[in-house]
Amino acid sequence: MAAITFSGVKKRYQKTDVVHGVDVEIEGGEFVVILGPSGCGKSTLLRMIAGLEDITAGTIAIDGKVVNALEPRERGCAMVFQNYALYPHMSVRQNIGYALKVAGMPRPEREARVTKVARSVSLEPYLDRKPGELSGGQRQGVAMARAMVREPKVFLFDEPFSNLDAKLRVAMRAEVRNLHRSLGVTSVFVTHDQTEAMTLADRLIVMNAGIVEQVGTPSEVYHRPASLFVADFIGSPAMNLLRGRLGEDGYFRHGRGGMIHLPELARQFVNRDVAIGVRPELIRRVASGTRGAVAAVVDYIEELGAARLIYADADGSPIIAVDNGNDALGTGMPIHLGFGEADIHAFATDTGRRLDEMEPERAPAASVSA
Ligand SMILES: Nc1ncnc2c1ncn2[C@@H]1O[C@H](COP(=O)(O)OP(=O)(O)OP(=O)(O)O)[C@@H](O)[C@H]1O
Ligand SMILES: [Mg+2]
Numbered sequence: 265m266a267a268i269t270f271s272g273v274k275k276r277y278q279k280t281d282v283v284h285g286v287d288v289e290i291e292g293g294e295f296v297v298i299l300g301p302s303g304c305g306k307s308t309l310l311r312m313i314a315g316l317e318d319i320t321a322g323t324i325a326i327d328g329k330v331v332n333a334l335e336p337r338e339r340g341c342a343m344v345f346q347n348y349a350l351y352p353h354m355s356v357r358q359n360i361g362y363a364l365k366v367a368g369m370p371r372p373e374r375e376a377r378v379t380k381v382a383r384s385v386s387l388e389p390y391l392d393r394k395p396g397e398l399s400g401g402q403r404q405g406v407a408m409a410r411a412m413v414r415e416p417k418v419f420l421f422d423e424p425f426s427n428l429d430a431k432l433r434v435a436m437r438a439e440v441r442n443l444h445r446s447l448g449v450t451s452v453f454v455t456h457d458q459t460e461a462m463t464l465a466d467r468l469i470v471m472n473a474g475i476v477e478q479v480g481t482p483s484e485v486y487h488r489p490a491s492l493f494v495a496d497f498i499g500s501p502a503m504n505l506l507r508g509r510l511g512e513d514g515y516f517r518h519g520r521g522g523m524i525h526l527p528e529l530a531r532q533f534v535n536r537d538v539a540i541g542v543r544p545e546l547i548r549r550v551a552s553g554t555r556g557a558v559a560a561v562v563d564y565i566e567e568l569g570a571a572r573l574i575y576a577d578a579d580g581s582p583i584i585a586v587d588n589g590n591d592a593l594g595t596g597m598p599i600h601l602g603f604g605e606a607d608i609h610a611f612a613t614d615t616g617r618r619l620d621e622m623e624p625e626r627a628p629a630a631s632v633s634a
Contacts, residue, residue, distance in 0.1 A: 266292055266326050266327045266340065266417040266418050266450045267289070267290060267291055267292045267326070267327055267328070267450070268289075268290040268313060268324065268325070268326055268418065268450065268452070269288075269289050269290070269323075269324070269325040269328075270286045270287055270288045270289075270309075270322070270323075270324055271287055271322050271323045271324075271325070272285050272286075272287060272321060272322035272323070273285065273286040273287075273309070273312065273319060273321070273322035273323070273324060274286075274319075274320045274321040274322055275305070275308050275309075275312060275317065275319065275320050275474075276320045281474065282305050282308055282474050283305045283308055283309060283312075283320075283474045284474045284475050285321075285322065285475070286309065286322070286475075286476050287476075288469055288476060288479055290450065290452065290467075291450075292327075292450055293448045293449070293450055294450055294451075294466050294467060295441075295444050295451045295453065295464060295465060295466045296451070296452050296453070296465060296466065296467050296468070296469060297452075297453045297454070297455060297460075297461040297464055297465035297467075297468050297469070298310065298452065298453070298454045298455075298468075298469045298471060299455060299456065299458060299461040299465075299468055299469070299470050299471070299497075300456065300470060300471035300472055300477075300497075301456060301472065301497070302456060304471045304472050304473055304474065305471055305473075305474045306422075306454040306455075306456070306471060307422055307454060309454075309471075310343075310420050310422055310452060310454050311422075312324060313326075313331075313339075313341060313418070313420060313452065314336055314339065314341045314343050314420055315331065315334060315335060315336035315338075315339050315341070316336060316343075319332050326339060326340065326341075326417065326418065327417070339418075340416050340417035340418060341416055341417070341418040341419075341420050342411035342412070342414055342416035342418070342419055342420070343411065343419075343420040343421075343422065344407050344408055344411050344419070344420070344421045344422070344424045345407070345422050345423075345424065346422060346423045346424060346425075346426050346427055347427070348403055348404055348406070348407030348424075349407075350395040350403060350406055350407065350410075351395070352394065352395055352396060353394070354394070354395075355391065355392050355393065355394060356382070356387060356390050356391050356392070356393055356394075356395070356398070356406050357378055357382075357391040357392060359395065359406055359410060360378045360381060360382060360406060360409045360410050360413050361374050361375070361377070361378040361413065362410070363410065363413065363414055364377060364378075364413060364414070377413055378391070378409075378413060379391070381409045381412050381413045382409055384409075384412070384443065384446070385405045385408055385409050385412075385439060385443070386405070386439075387402065387405050387406060387409060390402060399432075400427060400428050400429075400432060401428060401432040401435060401436055404424060404425065404427075404428060404436060405436075405439070407424070408424070408439075408440075408443070412443075412447070416449065417449070417450065418449065418450045418451070418452070419444075419449050419450070419451040419452070419453075420451075420452050420453075421440075421451065421452070421453040421454060422454045423454055423455055423456070424436075424453075425437070425460070426455075426457075433457075433460070437460060437463060437464060440453075440464065441463075441464060453465070458497070458498060458499075458500070459500075461482070462482040462486070462498075463482075465481075465482055466481070467479060467480060467481055468480060468481070468482055468485050470485060470493075470494050470497065470498070472493045472497070477490060477491050477493050477494050478490040478491065478494045485498055486498055486499065488609075488618075489503075489541075489609060489618065490617070490618050490621065491611065491616045491617055491618060492505070492539055492541075492611040492613075492616040492617075493616060495541045495609055495611065496541075499543060501544050501573060501584045501586075502544075502584075503541040503542065503543050503544070503609070504541060504542050504543070504544060504547070504582075504583050504584055505539050505540070505541045506518045506519070506522075506524075506539065506540050506541075506578075506581045506583075507537075507538075507539045507581075507613060508522075508537075508538065508539075508540070508581075509535070509536065509537055509538070510526065510529060510530040510533050510534055510535065510536055510538060511530060511534070511535070512530070512534055512535070513530075514526065514527035514530045514531070515530065516529065516530065516538075516540060518578075518579070518580075518581050519578065519579040519580030519581035520579045520580035521579055521580075522558070522578050522579030522580065522581055524540075524556070524558055525555070525556050526540070526556075526605055526608065527605075528605050529605065529608065529610055532619075532620075533610065533619055536612065536619075537612070537613040537614065538610050538611060538612060538613055538619065539610070539611045539613055540608050540609070540610050540611075541608065541609040541610070541611065542603045542607055542608055542609070543607070544573065544584040544585050544586045545586040546603055546604070546607045547583065547584075547585040547586070547601050547602070547603045548585070548587075548601070548602055548603070549574075549585070549587060549589065549599055549600065549601060549602075550600050550601065550602035551600065552598075552600045554600060554602055556602060556603075556605070557600040557601065557602045558578050558583070558600065558601045558602070559578065559579075559598065559599075559600055560576035560577060560578040560583055560598070560599055560600070560601055561576060561577050561596060561597070561598055561599070562574060562575070562576050562593055562594060562595055562596060562597045562598075562599060563575040563576055563577055563582075563595060564595055565593055565594070571586050571587060571588050572586075572587050572588075572589075572593075573585070573586060573587070574586075574587050574593065574599070576599060576601070578601070583601060585601055
């Protein structure tokens with residue numbers, strides 16, 4: 265069980281900086297998922313652990329030992345890719361055992377290891393088949409078995425399931441989780457699928473444009489997003505985000521003259537440009553005249569079966585609410601939406617950072633809006 269430490273890790277390709285200084289500690293035995301949009305640097309970070317890319321600045325240590333100068337094979341990492349690239353002319357058995365054979369392991373020992381690993385990913389019945397005679401999920405299983413057979417200190421996965429259909433992905437996810445539970449090998453898994461990330465991770469590293477936005481458990485990242493980016497990126501439907509300003513009178517002004525009474529927030533962050541966020545599932549319909557209610561007009565309704573999504577407009581700010589009602593609701597109808605002030609996340613518009621985590625004296629002064 266290896267720990268991995270990133271200290272000030274940067275990556276530059278030719279003249280472009282793509283990773284801007286990553287400081288993260290991964291504990292031994294942990295399953296960490298790197299999540300972020302396309303091009304944010306996930307694969308680059310993973311490839312730097314494996315030794316497939318040079319580290320431009322900073323250090324990566326595995327079990328306390330800096331590996332910057334080590335060859336990939338000296339790092340004890342096994343990588344599973346999206347394109348599993350099996351040898352088509354070899355049997356499953358030969359594919360899994362190939363690395364051991366190259367390393368000169370005697371046949372009986374090799375056979376025993378291959379069988380054991382194949383059993384753990386339910387591939388024992390297919391050992392004598394060729395990759396062309398397997399399903400996509402089975403092939404991905406072979407790719408995992410091939411990585412496992414070397415008994416690595418660290419597993420690295422780069423979007424290994426993105427070629428599989430939705431059902432198979434879910435099955436493979438369970439497989440990987442079970443595997444991790446039984447082997448306990450430190451694992452770093454890259455994906456841009458947030459459901460995959462939330463369900464697999466002990467902790468998430470949320471990245472955006474080469475920086476780490478937040479590190480935390482799935483629950484922490486969901487319930488306490490550290491930045492506007494994370495708030496917007498995690499959750500489906502996405503968190504409602506309204507941009508505006510908090511006034512001395514206790515009102516938050518947004519959109520085309522919309523006003524929401526948020527006295528507590530206004531007291532703390534008066535005269536600031538802020539974005540406030542509320543999860544759609546924490547917004548409910550209330551009677552007109554209810555204190556703090558936001559007047560809105562229905563744009564359209566999306567039926568989900570168990571619930572429905574109300575897409576509405578509140579004075580120029582779009583709001584989505586999860587609703588369990590079954591009364592007739594249609595485009596253009598007026599509704600009132602309510603939420604608790606405690607359910608609000610507030611972010612500085614300029615820095616994107618969460619307001620209640622910024623130190624007041626270091627918080628930048630509110631910009632004067634034109
Ligand atoms: N060999 C390279 N030379 C120059 N730029 C590169 C190279 N490899 C990657 N990049 C750039 O580095 C950035 C990060 O790429 P990376 O592959 O790490 O993204 P990613 O988060 O894995 O994206 P995806 O989800 O699409 O796989 C991108 O802007 C990419 O264009
Ligand atoms: Mg990638």
